Amino acid sequence: MQAGIILFPGINRERDIAIALESSLGHKPKLIWHRETTLTDIDLVVIPGGFSYGDYLRAGAMAAQSPIMRAVADHAARGGYVLGVCNGFQILTEAQLLPGALLRNQSLRFLSMDCHLRVERSDTVFTSHYQRGAVFRAPMAHGDGNYIAAPATLDQLEAENLIALRYVTPAGEATPEANLNGSARNIAGILSPNLRILGLMPHPENLIDPLTGGTDGKPLFDSLATIGLATIGLASIGLASIGIA
């Protein structure tokens, strides 16, 4: 499995996610400069967190117009895998690879704290190493994480089971108190209809080492390591979808 991290000016968690990917994949991901126009031999495109273009105009709006994003869209259209974290999620919505938008946090303040996330489905390449319904902890660090979409879009996301992660209490309840940034329906992460694109606001890449507070985020990267192991990948998805994983 080869992962490639897109580097936009102002991105700042590229090293964090490279460390997380390397710890699960066993090799370094490629780094792809934003002026590139093609993606070759990349299975998984990762758009990391940060402040691409300083969040000027709107978070993610300028990066979404970058040359490399045409290649990312082509990659997605071919059924390639894409992971967008924090600013990466914002860029994916601005590029319309995922629906909805991320507004200012309800408190109108930057939020840096741990949140708890419930895994809404485990039959994806992003979440196969979690149990469905499992609750895990992840740091969040954003000013614009308040997910919003038209009610019909939200209904469709629910109906098609495309909500990957929700903000919950440590006990797993999706309460208003657990929904720190005010996101619609406690949504922390969503999937594309083909389950190959995931966007999420929190940072599982910052919780992969007991020394820095825990390993709650590591299963996400362990899950990604199965990409390309075609038969195993399909097998695990199959098992999960019938409720075994």
Add this chain to the structure above:
Amino acid sequence: MTQPVTPDLARSFGLSDAEYQRVLAIMGRTPSLTELGIFSVMWSEHCSYKSSRIWLKTLPTTAPWVIHGPGENAGVVDIGEGLAAIFKMESHNHPSFIEPFQGAATGVGGILRDVFTMGARPIANLNALRFGDPSLPVTKRVVDGVVRGIGGYGNCVGVPTVGGETNFHPAYNGNPLVNAMTVGIAAQDKIFLSAAAGLGNPVVYVGSKTGRDGIHGATMASAEFAADSEEKRPTVQVGDPFIEKLLIEACLELMATDAIVAIQDMGAAGLTSSSVEMAGKGGVGIDLDLDAVPQRETGMSAYEMMLSESQERMLIVLNPAREAMARAIFEKWELDFAVIGHITDTGRIVVRHQGRIEADIALQPLADQAPLYERPYSLPTRPAPLSLPADPIGLDAALLRLLACPDLAAKNWIWDQYDATVGGQTIKRPGQADAAIVRIPGTQRALALTTDCTPRYCAADPEQGGAQAIVEAWRNITATGATPLAVTDNLNFGNPEKPAIMGQIVAAIRGMGAACRALDFPIVSGNVSLYNETEGQPILPTPAIGGLGVIDSAAHATGIAPRHGDHLILIGATTGELGQSLWLREILHREDGAPPAIHFAAERANGDFVRAQIHAGHVTACHDISDGGLLIALAEMALAANPVAGLGLTLTHTPLTLPPHAFWFGEDQARYIIATPHPARILAAASAAAIPATQLGHVEPHQHGEAHLTLPDGKAISISALRSANQRFFAEWFA
């Protein structure tokens, strides 16, 4: 600007008549406007340290592990494995009152540049903040703006903000303090200095374009405030953390090559101080052609360009053979890159603009004849010790009231707005340990980082207060298991032309120096901020200390949260020091008496003992005892252990020789609380080493639905009551 240069104009630029006479003598003629501007900023208090320099020289600055002490852009210490920690703290006080968001933001930006200009990737930011009376609307506005400014800049550049401290006192009503600290890591053989060299070498400007912002900011920072400070808003700079992030990456990319001869950021006094200092340190001359300076406004004069404090700019002397490669790197990062001059052998700075020579000054007298004042000072009289007051309210009520006071209130409202995890190396976040712990990337080592000062002690007795700031920083590092290495300081005081203020400065430096020598904890960098007065009212003397230590095995880094089954042991002696204590202030509304005595030998012995116990693996948690005393420290440990654990703390010790309030709320120094599953081992080791150790109680799971802190008299306070008291201040203030 075409106004004629006169003694009046010189005075309005902040030069005294005597200083202006010296300018005339050096120049041998009336200086041009640009020349007068250069003299006035280089000789400002902010740039020349003219009031503090003779006293700063008395501070210890060397140790076998110090690579570069004061004099470079930041201090550099050996942290093992061929790596160096590069760090400094700097104030942005005056701008942060005039325009809190931009003032604080550009304070962070400036200190970041001081560190990465030496070749270090910044890995942590900290801060030390002092605000006025919380009941004033202006204080709320300043707190909100400063916190947003620090977060807005630090979060965007992707450097975690991992620690800090915040106090409130009416003495800061018109003059808040914003002291920002950055720590970076570099290879010891890739450290970049600022001394220019190489006849004909190109002088290159990189970063943002120059505008009219911040003109004369250094002079503003060298004068008292009057009620019209709002009118000074145009002197505050505007920051762009996005550009700073690009500048960090571009500079580090260039630093990986052999292109750089010398580099310095354009901080206070911008192009003037960077070019003058680089050429002066190198003993060379410098010619600047201002027509080549990237400008974002039209019609800027030489004076304006030389004095502008536009942010996110660096000056580099390049190896000429590498100019094209360097240009390509900055173009890749979409930053301006302009050759604006070259190095000469004239020993002069020559500034050309639109075909005219706007300035031509000999560098040596500009530096050597800079004013240096031995200002008259009167040392403060030491306050009499407090005679022990009676306790009017009891331990439990005092505990809850103290936990709710602004100085002890939980500061998570602040740090929750700062990204503490970016970089993926943060081992102990704010609130988890006495010092922030950040792993040194690629190693098993970690740095322990803290900022400390207790201004009310400094006001009562500046010498003791100066010493206390140092020993508390040393203790906070020690309590994590790390070995303290070195200090950066940020000396914030009032108007040094007043003998009483100058006396505070002299006494505080004396106390700091004694503590640093006693603990082998040298000062390697720092900043002085004077004239912190508004309408003649000075701030409390505030020598803020940034401490740095290293722990060889990051896995041993110890926090303050005890575990089930632990026993709690007090290390150090308690005599019940209530003078200048928070108990005295919050319960009896008195700010008097002598601050707690500092015993260097006890600090060293107790700290070395605690560190050894941590390294031996006997310690689950450790917390130093400072503001509020022993019971506050225990309550903080109880809060840190919950809610995850649901643990109660039961205190069983009854002091025999002291009244309970003096024992539990006294602020005696040189003390720690250790949580350990092996109390007998700790007590035996302490006894063998003649270290005072007292068993206080133990940690146990809650039994009746809710965990409690149980006092020796049997009174129990629920952890949730402690937490709501501790959270109330910020929750209500910013509800």
